[in-house]
Amino acid sequence: MSLRALLYRRPSEPAVVQVVFDKAIYLVRLRRHRQARRYTLRIDAAAREVVLTMPPRGSLKEAKEFAQKHGGWIAARLKRLPAAAPFAHGVEIPLRGEPHRIVNRRGVRGTVWTETDDAGNRLLCVAGEPPHVDRRTSDFLKREAQRDLEAASRRYAAELGVAITRICVRDQSSRWGSCSNTGVLSFSWRLILAPSFVLDYLAAHEVCHLVELNHSLRFWRLVKRLYPDVERAKVWLDVHGTDLHRYGLCAQRGTGDI
Numbered sequence: 001m002s003l004r005a006l007l008y009r010r011p012s013e014p015a016v017v018q019v020v021f022d023k024a025i026y027l028v029r030l031r032r033h034r035q036a037r038r039y040t041l042r043i044d045a046a047a048r049e050v051v052l053t054m055p056p057r058g059s060l061k062e063a064k065e066f067a068q069k070h071g072g073w074i075a076a077r078l079k080r081l082p083a084a085a086p087f088a089h090g091v092e093i094p095l096r097g098e099p100h101r102i103v104n105r106r107g108v109r110g111t112v113w114t115e116t117d118d119a120g121n122r123l124l125c126v127a128g129e130p131p132h133v134d135r136r137t138s139d140f141l142k143r144e145a146q147r148d149l150e151a152a153s154r155r156y157a158a159e160l161g162v163a164i165t166r167i168c169v170r171d172q173s174s175r176w177g178s179c180s181n182t183g184v185l186s187f188s189w190r191l192i193l194a195p196s197f198v199l200d201y202l203a204a205h206e207v208c209h210l211v212e213l214n215h216s217l218r219f220w221r222l223v224k225r226l227y228p229d230v231e232r233a234k235v236w237l238d239v240h241g242t243d244l245h246r247y248g249l250c251a252q253r254g255t256g257d258i
């Protein structure tokens with residue numbers, strides 16, 4: 001939580017309020033905002049959360065009433081989110097843009113590997129007991145993401161003749177990548193789910209920030225030099241980007257049955 005958010009949250013105030021609609025409970029995250037003039041609701045698709053923004057001096061009672069009044073809207077919008085796809089046996093997930101079905105291989109040595117079955121279906125095989133499938137799949141995807149992002153970023157950095165301090169792969173939901181002024185590149189591990197041309201674009205984009213720490217015309221000219229088909233990757237992210245956030249989630253956060 002940011003310092004500002006801490007300052008504007010009353011110490012005794014709950015971070016979440018409950019809304020009951022049509023026999024279901026929905027959790028609504030409260031957020032005071034310095035510039036908010038009224039109460040507003042939005043859906044954070046990546047976190048699968050309902051967020052209620054309130055003015056600095058707004059009251060908890062009013063916030064609750066506002067959320068409750070919009071129970072129908074909350075229920076409808078959450079229902080429209082694509083279904084969560086947990087890392088579990090039988091679930092299909094994309095790996096470098098190609099669908100892979102997760103198959104739990106109990107009693108087999110090893111951790112996680114890919115295979116193609118006789119029918120030509122791609123499988124992501126996970127050894128061990130069912131409760132370990134989620135963690136092992138997640139660790140595998142993060143490792144693969146780190147490897148691909150390291151390779152792509154180092155290749156582009158060599159082309160530009162710049163040095164990368166470090167490459168971090170994290171679970172960040174707000175941005176696909178970022179570059180610090182100390183030369184650290186950070187990426188979302190979920191890029192390993194996207195086709196490789198998307199991951200390559202993000203790597204090229206962040207490496208160019210090592211030269212131009214802005215989005216100026218000069219920056220974009222540099223990106224296009226390294227990665228000519230910027231539009232294709234951007235369009236893919238616009239259309240499919242949000243969908244990548246539904247993988248690895250156990251259930252829809254923020255909802256429950258009475």
Ligand SMILES: [Zn+2]
Pocket residue numbers: 205209214215
């Ligand atoms: Zn940028």
